[in-house]
Amino acid sequence: xxxxxxxxxxxxxxxxxxxxxxxxxxxxxxxxxxxxxxxxxxxxxxxxxxxxxxxxxxxxxxxxxxxxxxxxxxxxxxxxxxxxxxxxxxxxxxxxxxxxxxxxxxxxxxxxxxxxxxxxxxxxxxxxxxxxxxxxxxxxxxxxxxxxxxxxxxxxxxxxxxxxxxxxxxxxxxxxxxxxxxxxxxxxxxxxxxxxxxxxxxxxxxxxxxxxxxxxxxxxxxxxxxxxxxxxxxxxxxxxxxxxxxxxxxxxxxxxxxxxxxxxxxxxxxxxxxxxxxxxxxxxxxxxxxxxxxxxxxxxxxxxxxxxxxxxxxxxxxxxxxxxxxxxxxxxxxxxxxxxxxxxxxxxxxxxxxxxxxxxxxxxxxxxxxxxxxxxxxxxxxxxxxxxxxxxxxxxxxxxxxxxxxxxxxxxxxxxxxxxxxxxxxxxxxxxxxxxxxxxxxxxxxxxxxxxxxxxxxxxxxxxxxxxxxxxxxxxxxxxxxxxxxxxxxxxxxxxxxxxxxxxxxxxxxxxxxxxxxxxxx
Ligand SMILES: NC(=O)c1ccc[n+]([C@@H]2O[C@H](COP(=O)([O-])OP(=O)(O)OC[C@H]3O[C@@H](n4cnc5c(N)ncnc54)[C@H](O)[C@@H]3O)[C@@H](O)[C@H]2O)c1
Numbered sequence: 001x002x003x004x005x006x007x008x009x010x011x012x013x014x015x016x017x018x019x020x021x022x023x024x025x026x027x028x029x030x031x032x033x034x035x036x037x038x039x040x041x042x043x044x045x046x047x048x049x050x051x052x053x054x055x056x057x058x059x060x061x062x063x064x065x066x067x068x069x070x071x072x073x074x075x076x077x078x079x080x081x082x083x084x085x086x087x088x089x090x091x092x093x094x095x096x097x098x099x100x101x102x103x104x105x106x107x108x109x110x111x112x113x114x115x116x117x118x119x120x121x122x123x124x125x126x127x128x129x130x131x132x133x134x135x136x137x138x139x140x141x142x143x144x145x146x147x148x149x150x151x152x153x154x155x156x157x158x159x160x161x162x163x164x165x166x167x168x169x170x171x172x173x174x175x176x177x178x179x180x181x182x183x184x185x186x187x188x189x190x191x192x193x194x195x196x197x198x199x200x201x202x203x204x205x206x207x208x209x210x211x212x213x214x215x216x217x218x219x220x221x222x223x224x225x226x227x228x229x230x231x232x233x234x235x236x237x238x239x240x241x242x243x244x245x246x247x248x249x250x251x252x253x254x255x256x257x258x259x260x261x262x263x264x265x266x267x268x269x270x271x272x273x274x275x276x277x278x279x280x281x282x283x284x285x286x287x288x289x290x291x292x293x294x295x296x297x298x299x300x301x302x303x304x305x306x307x308x309x310x311x312x313x314x315x316x317x318x319x320x321x322x323x324x325x326x327x328x329x330x331x332x333x334x335x336x337x338x339x340x341x342x343x344x345x346x347x348x349x350x351x352x353x354x355x356x357x358x359x360x361x362x363x364x365x366x367x368x369x370x371x372x373x374x375x376x377x378x379x380x381x382x383x384x385x386x387x388x389x390x391x392x393x394x395x396x397x398x399x400x401x402x403x404x405x406x407x408x409x410x411x412x413x414x415x416x417x418x419x420x421x422x423x424x425x426x427x428x429x430x431x432x433x434x435x436x437x438x439x440x441x442x443x444x445x446x447x448x449x450x451x452x453x454x455x456x457x458x459x460x461x462x463x464x465x466x467x468x469x470x471x472x473x474x475x476x477x478x479x480x481x482x483x484x485x486x487x488x489x490x491x492x493x494x495x496x497x498x499x500x501x502x503x504x505x506x507x508x509x510x511x512x513x514x515x516x517x518x519x520x521x522x
Pocket of ligand 1: 263334
């Protein structure tokens with residue numbers, strides 16, 4: 001459940017403006033308590049104080065807080081006096097997090113003055129305001145999150161609130177004999193500086209990512225040569241790799257230099273491939289800026305380029321020096337990548353981390369809107385679940401195959417539509433087919449299948465024609481993940497322990513496709 005976020009602080013601290021920025025960032029509803037009381041009472045707060053007195057106003061605040069506490073996911077700008085009553089702090093804490101905007105009194109006074117100052121009810125004269133400020137500072141100290149506001153823009157303060165609510169997280173990812181640090185950061189540029197080798201760092205990114213992140217990267221990568229690629233899958237080729245090798249040679253990048261790849265899965269797959277093969281391998285750091293990258297592509301040490309129509313046909317297993325997942329970058333991400341990333345995260349949740357699957361099932365609409373706090377929760381759970389799997393099976397000899405859940409039939413959907421249907425949508429359909437196969441074999445109950453179908457159908461924006469019979473079978477037969485000529489499916493029993501099977505028959509598949517079509521059409 002999403003808890004409410006209550007913004008507290010002295011008058012003039014910027015509670016309303018920061019609350020609105022935070023609500024915009026998280027795509028959540030915003031409410032201003034003073035404004036609500038004014039609407040409900042039919043008079044301005046100033047008139048309320050004059051006519052009905054402060055005591056009644058405080059009572060009304062508590063009643064309003066009790067009502068707001070019955071809802072969830074709200075961003076609430078509280079009146080400056082709200083935290084003075086212990087009962088109010090109790091209501092806020094039980095239903096959410098108390099954020100305190102700590103603002104120097106002079107900043108508050110300057111803002112009150114520019115807002116028309118003395119009309120605020122308790123703004124009388126300087127000494128009285130100072131006494132009130134001191135008294136309230138003592139109660140504001142009872143908070144969950146503290147943010148200093150001095151000389152900081154409302155936008156930046158909204159980000160800082162997110163950052164304080166979900167502090168940066170660092171974990172070790174073991175890949176075979178080597179390991180690396182994985183950092184889930186709100187701002188990758190702050191984490192990148194220690195890696196940079198002066199005169200020996202080469203940066204690979206793409207034009208979209210450069211545009212979105214440039215202001216944050218300025219100053220950090222200033223003297224590093226940078227290759228900005230054409231965005232998208234078309235750049236993930238040996239041809240691009242060749243141009244990058246030439247550019248790195250031209251810049252005299254040595255074997256102990258550093259490659260930094262900043263972008264979505266295309267840039268990190270390609271960057272890892274180029275770094276691992278240039279001069280037999282140079283150290284590299286991946287900065288993931290897409291949701292697909294943060295929940296999947298940047299984790300697990302797979303590097304590759306495509307060959308013609310065959311995706312990831314040439315590649316290797318490799319170990320970066322570090323991986324940084326940049327949560328702030330998700331803000332500028334196209335909606336399609338949020339969908340694709342959530343499909344991959346849901347897949348990981350279903351096969352390996354029930355709490356991740358539950359989070360996505362419970363909050364899917366809000367996640368699809370791009371709520372960065374919730375997305376950061378998804379990233380934490382997905383990254384640690386994938387890290388745990390690749391630790392046990394780096395080279396995909398066994399356990400790691402469960403991450404292909406939904407991909408067998410998903411590849412048939414992608415292939416038949418010439419990759420015009422997104423990978424995420426294709427895998428969502430592939431997961432439905434795998435769930436239906438699991439149900440046919442008595443591994444999963446109809447009730448649970450229905451729940452998963454309902455979630456997956458939210459990822460499908462348009463009607464997609466499903467490949468049938470021999471057509472689907474022949475595409476799946478060519479999948480590089482098959483072994484010994486058998487088509488590999490991952491099935492999902494209700495106990496959450498996925499099974500990799502090679503004996504699905506064409507009849508079983510046909511029945512599963514029919515069931516999925518029936519669900520989607522009905
Ligand atoms: N190595 C692995 O284990 C693994 C796992 C899953 C996927 N992949 C690979 O990942 C690739 C797909 O990754 P993807 O979906 O991130 O694709 P992508 O890298 O093409 O990014 C999608 C689009 O979003 C843009 N973008 C990325 N970050 C942005 C940001 N912060 N702001 C604005 N725009 C941004 C990109 O420029 C691109 O246009 C595929 O090539 C797939 O094979 C690899």
